[in-house]
Amino acid sequence: MVKWSTSIFLSLLFLCAVSITAKSIETPRDQREITEENSQNRVVSYEKTTISNRVDPPQPPTSSDPINYTQPDEGAHYVCNEKSAPGRENIYCKGKLLEAVMAKSLYSDSKTFVDRPIKQNKTGPSVYTDFLARFPEDIHEIDPIQLRTFVDENFDKEGQELNECFLDDWSPEPQGLIGIADTTLRKFAFELNKIWKELCRVVDEKVKDEPERYSLLYVPNRFIAPGGRFREFYYWDAYWIIRGLLASNMYETSKAMILNFKHIVDEIGFVPNGGRVYYLQRSQPPLFAAMVYEHYAATLDLALVKEVLPSIEKELAFWKNNRSAEVNIEGKSYDMLQYRTPSNVPRPESFREDVAIASQFHELSRKRQFWQDIASAAESGWDFSSRWFADSQNLSSIETTNIIPVDLNAFYCYNLNILGYLHGELGNITSELHWMQEYIEFRDKFRRVFYVPGSKGWYDYNLRTREHNLHFYPSMAVPLFTGCYDRLATRDANQLYDQMSDMGAFNFVGGIPTSLERTSNQQWDFPNGWSPLNHMVIEGLRKSGNPRMQRKAFDLAEKWVLSNYRVFVADRAMWEKYNVASGAPRGGGGGEYEVQAGFGWTNGVILDLLSTYGDRMHFDELLFNNPRSKDKSPTTFTVFSDDAYTSSKPSYQFLLSILSLICYKLF
Numbered sequence: 001m002v003k004w005s006t007s008i009f010l011s012l013l014f015l016c017a018v019s020i021t022a023k024s025i026e027t028p029r030d031q032r033e034i035t036e037e038n039s040q041n042r043v044v045s046y047e048k049t050t051i052s053n054r055v056d057p058p059q060p061p062t063s064s065d066p067i068n069y070t071q072p073d074e075g076a077h078y079v080c081n082e083k084s085a086p087g088r089e090n091i092y093c094k095g096k097l098l099e100a101v102m103a104k105s106l107y108s109d110s111k112t113f114v115d116r117p118i119k120q121n122k123t124g125p126s127v128y129t130d131f132l133a134r135f136p137e138d139i140h141e142i143d144p145i146q147l148r149t150f151v152d153e154n155f156d157k158e159g160q161e162l163n164e165c166f167l168d169d170w171s172p173e174p175q176g177l178i179g180i181a182d183t184t185l186r187k188f189a190f191e192l193n194k195i196w197k198e199l200c201r202v203v204d205e206k207v208k209d210e211p212e213r214y215s216l217l218y219v220p221n222r223f224i225a226p227g228g229r230f231r232e233f234y235y236w237d238a239y240w241i242i243r244g245l246l247a248s249n250m251y252e253t254s255k256a257m258i259l260n261f262k263h264i265v266d267e268i269g270f271v272p273n274g275g276r277v278y279y280l281q282r283s284q285p286p287l288f289a290a291m292v293y294e295h296y297a298a299t300l301d302l303a304l305v306k307e308v309l310p311s312i313e314k315e316l317a318f319w320k321n322n323r324s325a326e327v328n329i330e331g332k333s334y335d336m337l338q339y340r341t342p343s344n345v346p347r348p349e350s351f352r353e354d355v356a357i358a359s360q361f362h363e364l365s366r367k368r369q370f371w372q373d374i375a376s377a378a379e380s381g382w383d384f385s386s387r388w389f390a391d392s393q394n395l396s397s398i399e400t401t402n403i404i405p406v407d408l409n410a411f412y413c414y415n416l417n418i419l420g421y422l423h424g425e426l427g428n429i430t431s432e433l434h435w436m437q438e439y440i441e442f443r444d445k446f447r448r449v450f451y452v453p454g455s456k457g458w459y460d461y462n463l464r465t466r467e468h469n470l471h472f473y474p475s476m477a478v479p480l481f482t483g484c485y486d487r488l489a490t491r492d493a494n495q496l497y498d499q500m501s502d503m504g505a506f507n508f509v510g511g512i513p514t515s516l517e518r519t520s521n522q523q524w525d526f527p528n529g530w531s532p533l534n535h536m537v538i539e540g541l542r543k544s545g546n547p548r549m550q551r552k553a554f555d556l557a558e559k560w561v562l563s564n565y566r567v568f569v570a571d572r573a574m575w576e577k578y579n580v581a582s583g584a585p586r587g588g589g590g591g592e593y594e595v596q597a598g599f600g601w602t603n604g605v606i607l608d609l610l611s612t613y614g615d616r617m618h619f620d621e622l623l624f625n626n627p628r629s630k631d632k633s634p635t636t637f638t639v640f641s642d643d644a645y646t647s648s649k650p651s652y653q654f655l656l657s658i659l660s661l662i663c664y665k666l667f
Helices: 002-024 096-103 110-114 124-134 144-154 183-199 205-209 235-247 251-268 288-299 302-322 348-358 364-380 406-425 429-450 474-482 490-503 531-542 547-571 600-613 619-624 650-666
Strands: 031-035 043-047 162-164 200-203 324-329 332-337 528-530 577-579
Touching: 096 110, 096 124, 096 144, 096 348, 110 348, 124 144, 183 200, 183 235, 183 547, 183 600, 183 619, 200 205, 235 251, 235 288, 235 531, 235 600, 251 288, 251 302, 288 302, 288 406, 302 324, 302 406, 324 429, 332 406, 332 429, 348 364, 406 429, 406 474, 474 490, 474 531, 490 547, 528 531, 531 547, 531 600, 547 577, 547 600, 547 619
Parallel strands: none
Antiparallel strands: 031 043, 162 200, 324 332, 528 577
């Protein structure tokens, strides 16, 4: 009895202490101060955005909305056709069936239908012919119940063409993570390492044998999917997934993913946005060469480099031949790159959303331009962001094809440098010199087009306004990550760091936000932070060689790891994006769909950061931001026990909650 009473008394004291502490740091709901967790103690204040000031994304229309879903062929450049996707183009890329399914809102997510395989013993042409015969009436007259019955009769459930796979190179405690000094962070890394098994997929051989039944593109090897609605492979996600796989010593899986991209490039000439036929007209940031470089740095596998090098060059030629744009600055002309897909129709995976927004435009040519800009923004990976908007707020003002983006050209610059390096490793001296010369010349053009001395940084250039976009976006730091600047000219890097600091980029408790634009309600804007963007900033600062910038890299790495850890403990999930400005870290929001769990690139970034900084990153310092004293014993509590999330004694928990509330009110 005495022992039980003592336990209750100590618990009460602990809860009172927590309550008093919580009350002492309480902030007003309408205005908060976000304090940076480092020695500079910078503070940034902002007004909480009210609902009346927000620009909400257009909602998908219901079947009763007076929106015309029938898309005319005039001037249309579809996302796939009879040549690129024979037998299935009228199912997954265009046609009355696709339009009807979207018009009747059969699914809350447009992507669901275009991911459903056609049933066995049926073909795309036969299904489409049957549909036209059964539903000869106009789309608005089609009965949604009968339409749903038709779809279920002819299509299997989405995801059935992808199988889970066995990871023969997976280990529960990989050598690359054992070196993490802190016990809690090491356990965190091991938990994330387990998720690779959940995200591993391999394409069923039926897709290879009967491609006309599927929207899925066949690849021969296993891969790590991002997670959630993103079942298939995705291009730029794979770079950070591979960084995480390498941290987990999963070299064979990393190699398998690289060979998948080689297969795709050899088949169609470039790496599409993702592994579906409706992505065949757009790519994503070109990081194939960077994946090979990272894999080689970890494994010294020259045979793989030799095998894939022609495919890297082929992909680079795609960007140069299909995404070039002329930029005239100060009387000189420069050939640079931009995100510019030729497709100018609603994206099948977001068909309803695209049609709904375009309904405000009356001219077909204006709709076509809008859809091209939408798809081009999706090619950037930033879908969507105020970065692409003419008015910085509304998706309807998107003008991606007017913008020359700093990050895309920095990635291209990185590709040139990597090609020179890899040819040198193979002993191809002539090719090495060729690509290094290309790199140096492009690096010079890059600075002339993007660097703004008065604003101390690299910025996107707008062809329409002939001005740079001087607002903060983490893309301005991508040249640091890719090394697309003269390392001897250290002033550029130093000034960029100062500019980002002055802009307030480092001031948020959860990490670096995607922008400081608070009214767009887009997922690639404030307050969301994304793992790839935070990682590129951290890596760029780390590789700068400047001690001040390297210290900041470590601070930011600590901040991002802690934010992800806190959310993981609370949600038992890793998310694709995070709200970095909230007092309590949480998954992000905004955009076209709910935040997705998994999540491939988030896991990869955290594992890479823990692998990089694990020898000096400690959980208690992360949590309390105090120097770790030498005589302080390591943290010993268990953070991944099931008891932390469930309890067999709810009445006891309820009692403690009441006691906590009493303490809070009393003190």
